[in-house]
Amino acid sequence: MNAETGKYIMITGVLILVIGAVIYFFHDKLHWIGRLPGDIRVERENFRFYFPITTMILLGLLASLVIRIFRKY
Structure with a gap:
């Protein structure tokens, strides 16, 4: 594991919390x-x-949008 993995785990935790x-x-x-x-x-x-x-299609589109935004920044 490296620092990048830790960053993704923390982002995932914050998303779950929100x-x-x-x-x-x-x-x-x-x-x-x-x-x-x-x-x-x-x-x-x-x-x-x-x-x-x-519902699953909409959640999938939303997840794709969030992932695309995080990869851009």
Whole structure:
């Protein structure tokens, strides 16, 4: 390991902390996450299937944007 690895680990930790704080303080305003159009939800009497495809696409795009910004600076 080198100093660059330590820097990435610290940045990841800060991002996790910020995401956790946002979820903790704004959980009542984030109820739309996972209920977007395109998310697949099947609920039956004894069966539940949930596949949040639209949510995962948006989170993937957001993660790509964040990674691109960090690599630029």
